[in-house]
Amino acid sequence: MDRPTSSPTIDLAPWQKADIDWRQAAGANLSVLAAAHAGFPALKPLLPIFEALTGIRVGYLMADETDMRTKRRVDLASGAGVYDVVPIGVTYLGEAHASGWLDDLSGPLNDPTLTDAAWFDVEDISQALRDLHVMDGSLLAIPYSSATGVFAYRKDLFARYNLSVPDSYAEIVAMKAKLQAALDKDGLQDTYAFATRAKIGAGRNTWMVISCIRAYGGEMLDANGRAIFNSPEAVRALDVYRDMITGAGTPPESEAMDIYQMRKLFGEGKLASMIVASDFFNQIDSPEKSPVWDRWDVAVIPRGPASRETSLWAWAWGINSASSQKRAAWLFTQWATSKATIDLLGTGVAPARLSAWEAKAFQGLGAPGLIVGTTWALNHATPSRLQTGIPEFPEAGLAASLAFSEIFFGAQVQETLDAAVKKVDGIMEKGPTKR
Known part of the structure; x- marks a missing residue:
């Protein structure tokens, strides 16, 4: 018409x-x-x-x-x-x-x-x-919308169980086990404590995992475009990230969770917290969209021992x-x-x-942390070299993503990252960035 x-x-x-x-x-x-x-x-x-x-x-x-x-x-x-x-x-x-x-x-x-x-x-x-x-x-291009990693949580559940909002990745691991035990004790068997991105894909699990690696003091590429995400810092970060998305407190098949599954669970009231892109809010900002529309808030993305990092x-x-x-x-x-x-x-x-x-x-959203968490990132976030629009990202990001996924499903961290680094180095050597 x-x-x-x-x-x-x-x-x-x-x-x-x-x-x-x-x-x-x-x-x-x-x-x-x-x-x-x-x-x-x-x-x-x-x-x-x-x-x-x-x-x-x-x-x-x-x-x-x-x-x-x-x-x-x-x-x-x-x-x-x-x-x-x-x-x-x-x-x-x-x-x-x-x-x-x-x-x-x-x-x-x-x-x-x-x-x-x-x-x-x-x-x-x-x-x-x-x-x-x-x-x-x-x-x-001229930016129209934005998204950045934030920690979203059910403020009613955190208040009910007297839980502090975790400020670090390590604190999330401890929090999710404690929160899940409380949820189970109250008979909320279909509600889970925590989830974050895990699905394979350049721009999928990589977008959050890379932030975690950098927060632990690691990097994906050095200044010369050489892959370095098998460093001790990166290994430690992957250990913690794996522990966040597996074990007690996580939904079934959390090792391959994607953003849409997370948002759906959270909007249905079946997920108590998540590290998620900040643009999720407009899917749950009214009673017509979500039964928990007025029970959530956001905090700045968790930190690691080296810094607080997020991908824009x-x-x-x-x-x-x-x-x-x-x-x-x-x-x-x-x-x-x-x-x-x-x-x-x-x-x-x-x-x-x-x-x-x-x-x-x-x-008027009643989630002041969303404004704080997002504007902090818009003012302070710095991108990984792998995520600055280099032509090799789709292929190199996928190679890294596959390795991350293998780790989530139980592969040895150091060996898996070593193999992925060799693949990414091969991609970068052939790519237009170095040429």
């Missing part, structure tokens, strides 16, 4: 404050690809605002993440230009940059005919997130270098990531903009 391009009920004033001609590409037809989660569905109902503001017609295709990535890669690699604007995360940014698939957005960002710098206020978008999307001096993620908007509608594509990107739009989305998105976390919508 066609959407109207104008409506007397649409207030365009927040965007018309920008000192640019929003209608300079009026009449253009824009094709936008989006994922079916992470704030993209919340943006779709606002598209009539953009169309009325600009006179640009938008086709907005949402697909599940796997299908979206396939569609995006086929289009970008072929140069067909089917999608003018695409969502992208740092995992695949290196390949896109090395292949020349995305435009450098520093051009339109700094063009006063296209962008009102004061109104757009790019500095309000987390510097750490922006840095993840810069390669060889090119700004390849953003879904960002990039412009297809094969697009024939570059001006229209930038106007959409600017509009979608602007303060005015992000503020209107409220808790429909986990924002990349720092100011949005102080908005009334987030204050």
Whole structure:
């Protein structure tokens, strides 16, 4: 069904404050690809605002993440230009940059005919997130949503059993056994104490395990791109991570738990705590979505003996270098990531903009720790070298992920990491980063 391009009920004033001609590409037809989660569905109902503001017609295709990535890669690699604007995360940014698939957005960002710098206020978008999307001096995408590791917990259960929120990974191991014993004693047999990411995949178990390794003083790669995640520090971290996700206090098949299973269990009231991406909240922020919607809070991700580390993620908007509608594509990107739009989305998105976390919508969630934990990461998190968008990440990350999974299922830690390091070194030697 066609959407109207104008409506007397649409207030365009927040965007018309920008000192640019929003209608300079009026009449253009824009094709936008989006994922079916992470704030993209919340943006779709606002598209009539953009169309009325600009006179640009938008086709907005949402697909599940796997299908979206396939569609995006086929289009970008072929140069067909089917999608003018695409969502992208740092995992695949290196390949896109090395292949020349995305435009450098520093051009339109700094063009006063296209962008009102004061109104757009790019500095309000987390510097750490922006840095993840810069390669060889090119700004390849504008962050839209954010995610970072946090410790989420049922505040009612922690209060009932007089438990302190764990501040370290080691404390989680002790906490989950104690909490599970209390849950079982109360007859809550289908409720589990703790879970975190374990499923195989670059960007799956790696995203949390790497934070743990770094918190114990280890690293994945050294400054020369050599794999070093078989160090004593990394071995110790994997010992602790394995103990967190196995044994007493963990759900069945926790050795292969994915983010969607965790979120589902937590939302159903069957999981008492988890280390999870911070954008989980909009799946449980109302009584219609979850029976525990008002019984949870968040703490900053646990620390290790060396430091407190977390991995940042953003879904960002990039412009297809094969697009024939570059001006229209930038106007959409600017509009979608602007303060005015992000503020209107409220808790429909986990924002990349720092100011949005102080908005009334987030204050009203009743989970003040979510704001503290997320903004701490947005201001302080530093990425692992393996997670800075290098082209080898999909292959090297998978090799590391497979090793982590083997350890979760009982493989010897040092031997398994030694073998994985050799595989990753081989991948890095052949890859474009060293060349």
